[in-house]
Amino acid sequence: QITLKESGPALVKPTQTLTLTCTFSGFSLTTEAVGVAWIRQPPGKALEWLALIYWDDNKWYSPFLKGRLTITKDTTKNQVVLIMTNTDPVDTATYYCAHTAGWLSDHWGQGTLVTVSS
């Protein structure tokens, strides 16, 4: 059974760096074609894809946020970390991580709400 859970601060101040951790089970990030993606959803708005890291450490980023995002993995801990620099109130959202097979994110975590406010 594939499960994922996001963790991180509920509140960050503008300009601070946000670090989110996705802890997963039921699959390995050493398996070919497997990845973990991050997707966010501002309150009441649509989903926005952010980043994706694959088993072979290949990484993809949203071009709209590329300069601010870093995604890494720790296969020994079954974790993926997303770092977002220079946060702004518009980054307030629920952040989801998801198991990705090929390019399809088929299993999602429950999400974690992050508020960016002074």
Place this chain on the structure above:
Amino acid sequence: EIVLTQSPDTLSLFPGERATLSCRASQTVGNNYLSWFQQKPGLAPRLVIYNAYNRATGIPDRFSAGGSGTDFTLTITGLEPEDFAVYYCHQHAYSPLTFGQGTKVEI
């Protein structure tokens, strides 16, 4: 970037009726890598359809989908109370991956 436009924004229906949701892409979605997600309030999105017409595990057969290229459709035949939710289409053919703005199916 492939922009996905869903219509309508809101669909008001009764249980038992048929819902037809549309998703139009600004460019051809390669390999028809177009999926549909269902999201209920306070919950994570749930995969319903992948690769244009394949039902995900555990999805009842009242959900069907089709289309190709730039035009895709999700149909729910005989709406059940648990089907009232927001539905997002999603293309996973090209980076950046993108989502539609959502269609809310309400009673």
